[in-house]
Amino acid sequence: MTTDADILRIAAPAQAGVSGRPRRAGTRWRWRGVALGLVVPVVAAAGWELCVRAGLSDGRLVPPPSRIAETFWDLAATGELARHAAATVLRVAAGFGLGALAGTVMGALAGYSALTRALVDPTLQALRAIPSIAWVPLFILWLGIFEASKVALIAVGVFFPVYLGVMAAIASVDRKIVEVGRIFRLSGPAMVRRILLPAVLPAYVVSLRAGLGLGWMFVVAAEFMGAGEGLGYLLVDGQQLGKPAQIVAAIVAFAIIGKTTDWILVAATAPFLRWEDVVAQGETG
Structure with missing residues (x-):
């Protein structure tokens, strides 16, 4: 009986090269990467703070980190920051789920079937070139000004990179590992799974x-569509009331939450990629 181990043992040279070396744990390198990633923003923030305190700038249009931190504290103390952040995260989560699902299905169909690709890919590529802001009036007309139109706009932004990635990945699968599956006479579902x-x-x-x-990125355009809460609303509110510290605080919140969700996605998918035999972080240094 053919097992997954048999298939992987034969397919490994075609898919991962001849290395076979065990990967390093990499914990030390990961922490080093986190520390190095903080160097640029910390140095830039400290430098700008020193410039404002030295009187080289009044910090009115680009507030110093101390003023931004004070704005963060005020928003957090009143509960506004948590409320607006939660609204934005929920919109992104809903739009990401819908867009990723649709992009995965369409990408798989287009990548697996040349006929489907010829039928739908030209149209989807043309739609991909449409700027995000151009969808706003149409979605408002179709879905109204409330949550449905915002989630739909985010889903459009998520759909295209997922669709392109899945389609290209399936279309470029190494022929040699497919031949391995045929040698073992795998059925269609087994070929897909294994x-x-x-x-x-x-x-x-x-x-x-x-x-x-x-x-x-698309959630900002979505929350410009008459949103009453969300980090995008904080941006608009800060612009209208002349509060640059609030604008920068909202931008920083976008950066922190966005990076956090990216880290969660990477951590959640890492167990499924442990089989990869790639150069471990720090091995090329």
Whole structure:
């Protein structure tokens, strides 16, 4: 009886090269990467704070970190920050779920079937070129000004990178590992589960991360559509009331929450990618 281990043992040279070396744990390198990633923003923030305190700038249009932190504290103390952040996260979560599901299905169909790709890909590529803001009046007309139109706009932003990633990954699966499956006479579902799915999973995770990033970008346009709460609302409110510290605080909140959700996505998918035999972080240094 053919087992997964038999298939992976034969397919491994075609898919992962001849290395076979065990990967390092990499814990030390991960923490080092986190520390290095904080260097630029911390140095930039400290430098701007010193410039304002030294009188080189009044910090009116670009407030110093101390003023931004004070604004954060005020928003958190009143509960506004949590309320607006929760509203934005829920919108992104709903839009990401819908967009990722639709992009996965359409990408899989277009990647697996040349006929489907010829029928739908030109239209989808044309729609992908439409700016996000151009969808706003149409979605308001179709779905109203409330949550449905906002979630739909975010889903559109998520859909295209996921669709492209899945379609390209399936279309570029190494022919040699497919031949391995045929040698073992795998059925169609077994071929998908044991050959195609592991082969496309790394590219699929990358496309999900790209879609999530665009989802956070599209939520700003979505919350410009008459939202009464959300981080995008804080941006508009800060602009209308002349509060640059509130605008920057909302931008920083977008960055922190967006990075956190990306980290959660990476951590959630990491167990499914442990089989990869790739260069471990720090091995090329």
